[in-house]
Amino acid sequence: MANQFAKFQHIGIVGGGAWGTALAAAAASAGREVSLWAREEEVAASIAADRENKRFLPGVPLDPAISASTDKAALAAADLVLLAAPAQHLRATARDFAEHLSPVAPVVVCAKGIELESGALMSEAVRGALGADRPLAILSGPTFAAEVARGQPSAIALAAEAPALGEAIASALGSATFRPYLSNDVAGAQIGGAAKNVMAIAAGIAIGRGLGENARAAIMTRGFAEMVRLARAKGAKLETLAGLSGLGDLVLTCTSLQSRNFSLGQALGEGQPLCDILAVRDSIAEGVASAPALVALGEKLDVDLPIAGAVTDVLHHGADIGDTITALMARPFRSEF
Structure with a gap:
């Protein structure tokens, strides 16, 4: 049976901080088209004009395949979305994007934390914002953003309840320097x-x-x-x-x-x-x-x-x-x- 998630080509990144920018760099290095949404106008402008996130990841040149915008609709065509907003704002950010994302695009939670107000894991917060039926995975592991963005060797855990989804995301993001290891333990990874x-x-x-x-x-x-x-x-x-x-x-x-x-x-x-x-x-x-x-x-x-x-x-x-x-x-x- 063919993997229904086999061809992720356009990666959307929600969050223009150091980690979101590093993930954009990793996805571009893997040969994907990348659209990054940043809350800050200066971040989007810096990436567009100088190929660098001067505020949050200075000194790291970024691939031309990465486009940056403050317009949420810029992620509408993405077939895979990485959520890299701060943990305590992840639920609200996901809710803000609900009407702008493709209804069938899986989301990958890239924030690390527990929601202070509710005690929810990040996956629980995102499902509360985007619905329980949205395909979801967790990306977590020993990764400093600057090293990932520079293409230095890194390994990371990728947890998804559906094995086919995990395999497809690993194929979309993995490269010679960014190596995802698969798991189905979504709670443990968080x-x-x-x-x-x-x-x-x-x-x-x-x-x-x-x-x-x-x-x-x-x-x-x-x-x-x-x-x-x-x-x-x-x-x-x-x-x-x-x-x-x-x-x-x-x-x-x-x-x-x-x-x-x-x-x-x-x-x-x-x-x-x-x-x-x-x-x-x-x-x-x-x-x-x-x-x-x-x-x-x-x-x-x-x-x-x-x-x-x-x-x-x-x-x-x-x-x-x-x-x-x-x-x-x-x-x-x-x-x-």
Whole structure:
């Protein structure tokens, strides 16, 4: 039987930030026609005139196959749509595009987070905006936007409930430098992507406080245990968390200042107030909003998430970092598994 999704040629990208631009570059490198929608006039103009997203991805030349616009109708002809808007705005953005997209075009969720207001995974938020019948996939893994856009080797998880859809998207986006690995575990791919941002903030705080590499390793390992517990409660496959969208993304995000979340945590650990850190940034550290959403979801599912809770207390409840670390280390001794 022929794959009904076999010939994606025109890729629509919703979101002109660093990640949306990088995905546009990857799709163009794979030989696809690409239409990118940006909210900011300056971004669309910069890509059109200079072949560069000077605001969010400066210094990276972009393929002429990428067209950019602030007109939502520019994506009407796309046969595959990648949603790369910020996580907390994804539902509203998808709703805004509902009347402009082809009714049969599958969507790929490329945002990482948990909706703060509802506790929904990104797939649940998008289905709420676009309808339950829209074919949907998740793209998540250890990928810094600038490296993807420059064509440096990257591997990423692509989760779709329908195997034929996953295969078709992989064929459309995959190239010699951008390698999707297929899965049908939509929930697992999203839990890893959301939780690792919170753990990266915790790891950054530890490094900023000068607590050393042992502390970073402990946070990453115990943070991974929290990811696994939450994923299990959401019905995900445990092997998914050991793959690119879980452990892979956790390792990358907790070990590099290229990570918005790790660098934010490090600045916090060095004593900078959160409001000052955010005031000078033009990009979003998704872990700031995902931390309380993660904790709320854990409470709903009766899952213990002490590191996520500690990060939430520091970010949103004014908790002292030193006292919070002391409280974490004073928890009762228990079995590791």
